[in-house]
Amino acid sequence: MSRESQTVNNYIYGGAGGPGGAGHNQGQGGRGGAGDGPTLNYSISAEHFAVNNHIHGSGIDILHRTVALEALHNSAESFPQPKCNPQTRTKLVEKLYDWVTDPGTLYSVHWLHGPAGAGKSAVMQTLCQQLEDAGRLGGSFFFKRDHPTRGNARVLFATLAYQLALHRRELKSLISQCIDVDPSVLARGMDVQLHNLILEPCKLLQDAPPLILLIDGLDECNGHNIQQEILHLIGSTSDHCFRILVASRPEPHIREIFKDGSLQGLSDSTNIEQSFEDIRTYLRHEFSRIYREHSAVMRNIPTPWPTPQVLEMLVKKSSGYFIYASTVIKFVDDKYSRPTMQLDIIQNIGPHNSESPFQALDQLYNQILSGVPMQYHPRLCDILSVIINYPAEICLEDIDELLGYQSGDVSLILHPLHSVLKLGSEKEDVEVHHASFRDFLRSPERSSIFYVGSPQHRAQLARSILKALAYTHDNKKKNQANIRLCWHLSGMMWIDYITSVPPSPEFVPLIRLVNPDFIFVRHSTNVTIAKLLFWLKFLFRKI
Numbered sequence: 001m002s003r004e005s006q007t008v009n010n011y012i013y014g015g016a017g018g019p020g021g022a023g024h025n026q027g028q029g030g031r032g033g034a035g036d037g038p039t040l041n042y043s044i045s046a047e048h049f050a051v052n053n054h055i056h057g058s059g060i061d062i063l064h065r066t067v068a069l070e071a072l073h074n075s076a077e078s079f080p081q082p083k084c085n086p087q088t089r090t091k092l093v094e095k096l097y098d099w100v101t102d103p104g105t106l107y108s109v110h111w112l113h114g115p116a117g118a119g120k121s122a123v124m125q126t127l128c129q130q131l132e133d134a135g136r137l138g139g140s141f142f143f144k145r146d147h148p149t150r151g152n153a154r155v156l157f158a159t160l161a162y163q164l165a166l167h168r169r170e171l172k173s174l175i176s177q178c179i180d181v182d183p184s185v186l187a188r189g190m191d192v193q194l195h196n197l198i199l200e201p202c203k204l205l206q207d208a209p210p211l212i213l214l215i216d217g218l219d220e221c222n223g224h225n226i227q228q229e230i231l232h233l234i235g236s237t238s239d240h241c242f243r244i245l246v247a248s249r250p251e252p253h254i255r256e257i258f259k260d261g262s263l264q265g266l267s268d269s270t271n272i273e274q275s276f277e278d279i280r281t282y283l284r285h286e287f288s289r290i291y292r293e294h295s296a297v298m299r300n301i302p303t304p305w306p307t308p309q310v311l312e313m314l315v316k317k318s319s320g321y322f323i324y325a326s327t328v329i330k331f332v333d334d335k336y337s338r339p340t341m342q343l344d345i346i347q348n349i350g351p352h353n354s355e356s357p358f359q360a361l362d363q364l365y366n367q368i369l370s371g372v373p374m375q376y377h378p379r380l381c382d383i384l385s386v387i388i389n390y391p392a393e394i395c396l397e398d399i400d401e402l403l404g405y406q407s408g409d410v411s412l413i414l415h416p417l418h419s420v421l422k423l424g425s426e427k428e429d430v431e432v433h434h435a436s437f438r439d440f441l442r443s444p445e446r447s448s449i450f451y452v453g454s455p456q457h458r459a460q461l462a463r464s465i466l467k468a469l470a471y472t473h474d475n476k477k478k479n480q481a482n483i484r485l486c487w488h489l490s491g492m493m494w495i496d497y498i499t500s501v502p503p504s505p506e507f508v509p510l511i512r513l514v515n516p517d518f519i520f521v522r523h524s525t526n527v528t529i530a531k532l533l534f535w536l537k538f539l540f541r542k543i
Helices: 059-063 089-099 121-131 152-165 167-183 182-186 191-202 222-235 252-260 276-295 308-317 322-332 339-347 358-369 374-389 396-403 408-416 435-441 444-450 455-468 476-488 489-499 505-513 526-541
Strands: 005-012 049-056 109-113 137-142 211-216 242-250 266-273
Touching: 005 167, 059 152, 059 182, 089 121, 089 242, 109 121, 109 252, 121 137, 121 242, 121 489, 137 358, 152 167, 152 191, 152 526, 167 182, 167 191, 167 476, 182 191, 191 222, 222 242, 222 252, 252 476, 276 308, 276 322, 308 322, 308 339, 308 374, 322 339, 322 358, 339 358, 358 408, 358 435, 358 444, 374 396, 374 408, 374 435, 374 444, 374 455, 396 408, 396 455, 435 444, 455 489, 455 505
Parallel strands: 005 049, 109 242, 109 266, 137 211, 211 242
Antiparallel strands: none
């Protein structure tokens, strides 16, 4: 190696140190024993010396670093989890609980399906908690659209295997041994991971009750083909000791597998139907809570609040689905507003005469968005376009930077939208409360002036990304912000996004300003670079 720089990679396979001795009365415990690892001595003569330590633990430790812990039903990321009110969806939850725990059930796979906002995730969360309390839950995975880990189907079976290892001691050693023998299994296809990490170890279980796995939001993971592949693989488990409950929207490509594909005759299904009585119970419970918690401004409001007539109007507008009811509650429960005034705003929406079950929801979303002052509407659409179309999750601070706004502008404009967006600190990612809001914004018929799914919106976002990736030599602060934005788009997602937009001559001056470091800083794959070069070729033909 040259004298100027030197790099050493250490692959350390060392045992952990022994535990310290126990303390007695006021005395301190003894020191822990030394770990059984090698001692490394270096003679360093280079001016710049880098040491990379690659520390290998047990198979379970390696698995832990690979899985999507955010996708578990009780992860900190999903707190507070959407769960059913104790008095709602009781028959449905009981039916599903009986199915997964009955050893004599005919089918090993069950599909819970329904439209966006029907309450599928709340049912799945409630069921997970009940099964965990009973010691019966094997594992769960809650997909989330566009999330870097919860949207990644490639870690599904590794994550389920990790939970099985934690819940069943006899499986832990078998799964760990599998990874010890071949750590590359975690980089292999989903079929290999399912076979090696789950099916093979579970064959050795003797007279064990069925292992229960719950997968929520299958339609929210990355790609129709991958969703179908997951279902095909789930179908291959029918001869093993599993009960697998899958929840999703009734998308055609998913329905096809259950009705006419590899799961035909091997699975049962349940449609999470409209439930006006459950909506009525939920609204009564939540309005009572709001009345108590806002006592300072509600003490002179007569009960019952709201009146039975208003409550029934809301139940009717919900069309029997929870997304409308829960959105109403979030809107009324604004801690900076009077609940009575918030409810009055909702009642001023026009009558619900359409047969479409989401007409009232569309009216509600339009009403909430109209709460943003009119002078902000052009910028509001630009911000919503970033939230909906940006190829990664993004925080308020970075949206300001991306769109060239002053610090805090995005937070100010989005403040009235807490009932549809999860808004934390400037550095916390903005999250959409429910997928139906994304669908609404991507439909010109439904969202009207708030529509953000047009080619023009996508091109505008592409221009903003390219401007953010420009290198401004005389502004170090700007350069640092650009580097952060680039790093935020892990895996060079910005290239994937830019190349998805039709080339246009207007991009040429922006492309010429892009700092080349932003292309190579994340070690782009040959495929990604080739995609960019192909796009550039067509772009410069248009000049």
